[in-house]
């Protein structure tokens with residue numbers, strides 16, 4: 270019944286395929302720069318000390334059970350998530366202009382937003398329903414939006430020449446997009462490039478998107494992980510909110526809490542200020558609840574309980590901030606170390622972008638051919654687009670990696 274012309278063989282997920290190849294490699298010097306997950310200086314996964322503490326508190330609670338959460342998830346988690354992303358004193362919260370649902374991490378939040386838009390987004394001006402994503406973007410964006418039937422277009426983002434932002438290209442594509450287009454934006458620490466707009470560029474984008482009545486959808490997978498400062502990493506979202514946009518946010522706790530496999534995330538719908546706001550939030554919330562119910566019924570409890578304990582306790586929150594600074598600080602120091610080694614080796618090319626880029630990833634500028642060669646010869650695993658996860662570098666392997674890069678670019 271399911272013949273090959275009906276169900277063709279799909280390609281393996283490139284990233285998870287890369288992880289499997291790394292695991293099979295028996296070379297003692299192998300380096301994993303593929304998956305975007307934090308590693309400590311011994312290349313080991315790191316359970317945040319504050320998460321360990323919250324876990325102990327949870328387990329000591331005699332009333333803990335395994336009942337279902339409500340459809341929208343743990344209420345104290347979603348309300349704390351609003352405060353974290355919009356700021357505790359945001360009018361979005363005091364005016365009741367947001368509705369938030371706990372989701373299957375950031376992926377689930379992007380999906381819920383995509384599904385909601387596919388069903389209900391109907392810009393009056395142009396009838397356009399196209400989602401504009403950056404080129405490049407997190408590969409899963411393309412699958413998530415096309416799976417719900419939304420057409421996808423791209424805006425330029427990365428300049429191969431400067432290895433920085435192609436702001437002119439981004440701007441002009443967003444400007445010429447049909448009115449009311451959906452624009453997907455990475456809130457901070459853009460994946461895969463590590464390149465973010467400056468605050469002035471964000472302001473310009475907001476003005477432009479206002480003029481064109483575009484609809485912003487922020488994907489925020491690295492709050493606090495990028496700069497080490499939770500507020501700074503939420504700046505763009507808060508600025509757009511201040512400008513009165515109606516918008517969506519997908520929030521992930523995978524990286525900033527190290528809760529990758531626990532799938533803790535949150536989806537927010539924010540409406541503009543005005544007399545209609547509460548009514549809009551109520552109607553949208555009722556539809557989101559139906560979508561959520563049919564897709565996952567209700568979200569998983571454990572990760573949200575951990576995050577909620579930390580987010581709602583001033584002392585634990587301060588410890589979390591400390592843990593965040595440790596992760597982001599180690600990554601920044603690896604950027605500096607890599608740059609220093611490349612400088613010392615006099616590796617051809619300019620490598621300033623390694624220290625200029627931010628967050629989990631760096632777009633090295635290595636070609637696919639060089640990436641495959643480095644895998645073959647040095648057992649270093651990175652994605653074919655030349656992206657490296659900075660967290661995979663440590664004081665023991667950064668020099669080895671720099672030497673491998675040096676060899677392959679000569």
Ligand code: PLP
Pocket residue numbers: 305373374375376377407455460488489490521522523529534
């Ligand atoms: N969005 C972006 C841009 C990401 O980089 C990621 C993770 O790599 C996600 C969303 C979602 O991740 P998760 O579903 O693990 O929260």
